[in-house]
Amino acid sequence: MQGSCLCRSVTFRVSIDALKIYQCFCSLCQKQSGTASNLATIVADSAFEFLSGEEQITTWVKDTGFTSHFCKKCGSPVPNRLRDKPYYWVPVGAFDGDIKGEVSSHIYTASKPDICLSDQVEQFPEFPDGGIDSHIRKISG
Ligand SMILES: [Zn+2]
Ligand SMILES: [Zn+2]
Numbered sequence: 410m411q412g413s414c415l416c417r418s419v420t421f422r423v424s425i426d427a428l429k430i431y432q433c434f435c436s437l438c439q440k441q442s443g444t445a446s447n448l449a450t451i452v453a454d455s456a457f458e459f460l461s462g463e464e465q466i467t468t469w470v471k472d473t474g475f476t477s478h479f480c481k482k483c484g485s486p487v488p489n490r491l492r493d494k495p496y497y498w499v500p501v502g503a504f505d506g507d508i509k510g511e512v513s514s515h516i517y518t519a520s521k522p523d524i525c526l527s528d529q530v531e532q533f534p535e536f537p538d539g540g541i542d543s544h545i546r547k548i549s550g
Contacts, residue, residue: 411460412503416483419462423452423499428510430501435517441477441486445522448501450510454490457497
C-alpha cells in the first residue's frame with residue numbers, strides 16, 4: 410500500500426497485507442488532525458519506507474514530547490518513526506487507493522465529542538446533489 414501527503418511531495422510505501430487501525434479521540438489527536446479523531450496505524454520499520462519528500466517534513470514538539478510531523482508545503486500530517494521504538498506511526502488518511510485492514514480499537518473515548526458520526530444521519534456516497542451552495546446553506550449556522 411502506498412500513500413502521500415496532500416501535495417504529493419511526501420510519498421511512502423507500507424509492505425504489509427492488512428492494517429490494524431486505531432481511532433484516537435484524545436485532545437492532541439483532535440488538534441493535530443483538525444477533526445474529532447485520528448485514524449492511524451503502526452507498522453514495523455522493516456515494513457515502511459519513504460519513497461520521496463523526506464526533506465519536506467518538518468516537526469513541532471510540545472513540551473510533553475508529543476511531536477507532530479507534517480509536510481511543510483501542504484501541512485498534512487505524515488508518517489513518522491516512533492521516538493524509541495522500531496515502528497512508524499502512519500495516518501490512515503495518507504494512504505492512496507483502497508486500504509486493506511480494519512479498525513481494531515477506539516482509544517481515549519472519554520474525550521470523544523458528543524457529536525460523533527452516527528448511522529442515523531443522512532449519508533451521501535459523494536458530494537450531495539445541489540452543489541456547494543446547497544451544502545453551505547444546509548450546514549452553516
Ligand atoms: Zn505535502
Ligand atoms: Zn490521540
